[in-house]
Amino acid sequence: MSETSYSVLGLFDTPNALMKAIPTVRAAKLGTVEAYTPYPIHGIDEALGLRRSPLGGMVLVMGILGAITAFGAQYWISAIDYPIVTGGKSPASWEAFIPIMFEVTVLFATFTAGLGMLFLLNKLPFFGHPVLSSKSITGITRDRYALAIEAESESFDSAAAAKALRDAGALEIEILPAPDRSPFLTSDFILRTAGGIFTACLVAGLVMFLTIKWFPLLAPMKHMQEQPRLNAQMPSTFFKDGHGMQLPVAGTVARGHLPAAAGTQEAAATLVNPLPRTKEVFAVGRKAYTNRCEVCHGAIGNGVGSLTAAYGGKPANLQAQLFLDYPDGKIYWAIVNGKNAMPAHAADLTETQRWAVVHYVRALQRAQNAKDEDLKVANP
């Protein structure tokens, strides 16, 4: 009935007859020998000489790859690309990576197992195996044991195969056509699938959009907004002083900041400016001075800033002899702790910025008391 016969099926009455036939049929070497039985038969794998499935190895390799991928991705995201300190933990805490590593390992492994089995090993897709539409299939799923010789090449000899099976004791013989492997990934199929997915997305998105638009109170997840928390500046009975916001513990130092200079201004006089006098440092100092100091001390440090008149204050004239003789440490101390009406700037300026401002103030002083040789350096 078929011009290109694909396999020849021989039916047996008992599993023992099937097992006995296998070696002789295999010895004929006419094609791949397959068995179809209603239930698993012990020892049939060995008798058919089936190779151990490579699926286990594939799953192991992909599982390990999944673990490495998850670790690498998390490490790169949280330790290299955008490191954020949460809960006082190092951004590269392996402990936090483990759950995701576990999940991705399972994901890679299961996908490899499922897809590898279906597509790589079982060579899907095709629409139906000829055995399933054979006459013998009702027997195979009930009380018959089938042995098939399947074609390996174009030169498959179905008559010889039928004879070999009959000689081995097969009671019935059936010749089957090749499986229908016509491609189904046609442009029509692809278009319809893509169109279906697109329509489904459109409908789902529209429904979601309208739901949120018409029922805005039905927020899907509001745990973050509704948690019992204290906003800044709110009163609270939780703490003794009635404030919701508490002052940091005495001696608290922000990350990246050094402790404020303690002690008196006289004690700070011995501090040495750790920064070199480079263009970059002066640029940092100039920027910080312009942002924080100029409104009072003035652009050239003479104590006449834009706010001076408005407040009627009397900021220090940094060009005065007193400040020309000041050691660097005393200026630094004033920046950190404030002096008289001047507030402390420890919170606004980092350690580097403070010392850069000291350098910049020195530069301003020098600019107002320039010597002849300074001009020579400036105009080489």
Add this chain to the structure above:
Amino acid sequence: MSQNPMSPTKNASTVLWGAVALGAVGVLASYVAAGPQRFWANWVLWFVLMFTLGLGALFIVALEHLVNAKWSVPIRRIPELLATLLLPAIPVGLIALCALPVLYPGSRPEAASHPILAGKAFWLSLPFFSVRTLIAFGLCVLGLRVLVGGSLKQDTTKDPAFNFRARKFAPAFMAIFALVITLVAFDWLSGLTPEWYSDIFGVYIFAGAFLGGLAATTLSVLYLQGQGRLEGVRGDHLYNLGAFLFAFTVFWSYIGFAQYMLMWYANFPDEVIYYKVRLAGSWRVLTIALASLHFVLPFFALVTRDSKKDPKRLRRVAYLMLGAHVLDMYWLIFPVLGAKPFFSWPELSFALFFLGGILLWLRSAMEKGEDMPVGDPFLREGLEFRL
């Protein structure tokens, strides 16, 4: 048994008796030389080891009845005999109650004035602690009587009614088991540091106990097979034991890591101190060793299909798992003694004494009676089991 010449058996038991005697001298000497704290820590360690091994084995027996497993009938006698370790564990445990005032802060009189322990004083006090331990022992004996005693009796009566009785009792025993192993975990192990608590600690100890029971079962099966006994037990049975071992290494590390990660994340001082102690100094080395020996090594040793059937590989992994279980319990108990792990002649003497005793007990248990539950109607089906 009978096919073995008498002399090696006799020699072995002489060696074991010698080990017990030598160990006993060391144990007594360690009380005087190393102090009561270290003595009782060792004693509690071996009590917990015996108890968890016996309980883990009894759990395997109950599990087989619960799910009506047929494949395991031919090897069921082995966990049944291992479970009888609970009997010698009872006197050991009663003696271990003397450790309460020494090692367990909750049982000391100053606990009443401790702000945290005062609230737990009733639970941790010596009388109630002892009552709980006695109840746990009683429940274990009940489980042994029904599951093991009934099975031994079935050898002669061949009465299939036992299978129905055991299957009905098994679900109840699961509840009993959960209660007893949680009591052991909370009282004897986390009771050493009563300010620390972990809800999942009982499950952690269960995972270790089950693995220990499985490893001991596997070792005994391989040992008896090496002597030409347990005829009919084959690679298919070994494969199931290996697969159980493999699966539960993952379970143990899953629970252990879940406990660690939550405490590490939350970073509450009263919780995280437990790991702080175990990640400092030499304990850090032992912690890493525990993770490697209890999970990484056995996991990769058993990952392939053939390795779960290979007697040589299985024997090594089973030894490794038992060793890792000892290390696990040591790692839980000994940090209370100080910042440095103790390991010297007192620990060796205890190991000699208790290991010798355990092996003597198991030998005498395995010398008499049948190797398989010959009265079980499902024995044949179990022997015909194929993967």
